[in-house]
Amino acid sequence: MTAPPPLQQDATTVNDKEQALAAIGRLADIMDRLRDPGGCEWDRAQTFATIAPYTLEEAYEVSDAIARNDMPDLCEELGDLLLQVVFHARMAAEAGHFTLTDVANAICAKMERRHPHIFGADAGPASADEVRATWEDIKAAEKPRDSVLDGVALALPALTRAEKLANRAARKGFDWPDASGPLAKIHEELAEVAAATTDAERTEEAGDLLFATANYARKLGVDPEQALRGANDKFEQRFRKIEKVSGFEDMSLDQQEHLWQSAKRLP
Template sequence: MRRLRDPKTGCEWDSVQTFATIAPYTIEEAYEVADAIARDDMDALADELGDLQLQVVFHARMAEEAGYFTLDDVVDRICSKMERRHPHIFGNAAEGGHHLWEIIKAEERAQDPDKSALAGVALALPALERAAKLQRRAARTGFDWPDASGPRAKIDEELAELEAETSHDRKLEEMGDLLFAVVNLARHLNIEPEAALREANRKFERRFRTIEAEPGFNDMDLDQMEELWVKAKAAQSA
């Protein structure tokens, strides 16, 4: 990466990149890792993990050039964090686990000048994932329904409000509220909404490609397409 970033002898593309221009690739590579795992493709996973690791190297090299930190600093910090959050393994704590991890994370967040329970929830997270994380943080304060019936009723309420609106701006707002309520129900059912939607996307794509391959598809009306869809759904669910 040092050679690629050299302004005189390096790659003309790599040498002009910034944190901001590389960040979208970092996010994309993380999702490609998740996709390889979902497909249980270990060969692809090895490739995608390498691509993701390159993103860490890329950012660290740019930071070193600017005098911020080095790749060694990055590794040292995560090692220190893992040791700090596992005192039952690396220290003298008698017990540990996820509960202790959360307590230590909360203590670390207490040092943040932003004292909100929602502090540190990254704005760059995908919207569904960020909604779930905001809800989990709020729930730790006691601001949560006791069971799934609350968010389920909220979905009906938000759907009715969406249907009652006439302006596009208000529909946009109500659609957001409806999606937020759906995320809340997923959280109460211990379902990751981002993972659920990814699976729904895969399922839709698989079924659509099946019916799209049928002879004469482009000349069919909606009823004919729907008939093919039902057949594809039954075949792929069997």
């Protein structure tokens, strides 16, 4: 692969990059101070395993800021997420695994390698579908796998992982031709949940039902994780309205349902 031509950058862009590099270096220095002997006892006690939940939490908070279109909060949350990268890299460096520089160089190399239409010797225009297909082909060549399902992270939210597993299986032709297949599967799984007689059976069948629902959403072109988040937000907003009604807790279920229906009609 030949080196790409230098990007045209004005003085403002160059200055911003220099300031960004300086700021990231400052953050790395802060982490060094926190982890060095005599540093912060809490930070020194952390491991990859103890920090991982914070990393996931910060990623979700970034997503939340985006959903709320809160740019000041997004700026802050991206900083918190960047801290997680620096934290993990520092711990890895201490153990002799890799450094923050290795992390940055690895992702730079990957981005150039997986965008041959931009950085390759035969660079040229490509559609979004072509770019995605090329990315997947290169990724598959880089990481040979025993199964098409390899690499779907266990730590993903369950609905997101269900969608990704189904998408991966579809690459091998294991998929319904349209949405009627998974819809029928939902009805089948509902019946099996109702027929379950033990807690273990109910748990298993309820899981099958949720997987079928995620697959149905996938066939409709709906992101099941985002759909459920929207439903959660809608439920929360409506319930907050009706729980403020005087005597709500003492009402019958029919009366509470009437309030719920009323709340649905409010903006």
